[in-house]
Amino acid sequence: MSEGKKMTSSRRHHLKSLMLQIAASWIEQETADLAAAKETYLAELCPTPDLSGDHAALVEICKKISHALDKIDEDRYDAEAKVGKTDKEIEDLKMKVVEFAGVKKPALKKVRMSADTMLQALLGSKHKVTMDLRSNLKQVKKEVKEEAADAGDWRKNIEDKADRKKMFETS
Incomplete structure (x- = not known):
């Protein structure tokens, strides 16, 4: 076969079938040889007993x-x-x-996961658990101070501090 020409598919199929036939005949011959070798080995080591x-x-x-x-x-x-x-x-x-x-140890990768997603992964999709931590917090109202309104009057400022001091002393 030259380098420029390619083998036709029918020729390739024919060669494959020939190779398979040769391989099959070799396998049959090998099994027959093994069976004959087994028979001769058994005949040498295990002669048939004379039962007469x-x-x-x-x-x-x-x-x-x-x-x-x-x-x-x-x-x-x-x-x-x-x-x-x-x-x-x-x-x-x-x-x-x-x-x-x-x-x-394999390098661990950082995974960003919310608490809800983590609980769902741990407990499975059957359990519906919400982990809203902010809803459990106590509500605190902040006092609005009027410091900027009257920053120049120092007497009022001292009176506020005196009122606070009295609150601590009485309690």
Whole structure:
């Protein structure tokens, strides 16, 4: 194929189907080879027992099979214990790696949220709670002083102070 020409879609489809057929045949051949290897392995290690004989011979064969099963169970148990121990070591090593690396805290972002929004986020949308803090405050009325009106009369100013002094003394 030259660089200037492109492959047509029908040609590309044909090549893909050929590749898939070859891959499928390879997979079938591999499964057949594995099955044959399994058969030969089992034939070598586990020959079919000779069941032609008297009762004593059959009991002896059963005892041999039972002993072989016990040995296989012991080996399986030992292998499971070894795997469990190795898994525990792996978990411990992972924990040590985390300890050495340390936990990095993410940078917190400042969030501006009203008290109502915060309560709604905490309690959920079912609960309707309003948090108007100003409504709970005590109302205080401010006194309006007339200082600017008569700032020049010092006698009146002294009399106001004397009245305040009397208020404190009587209470």
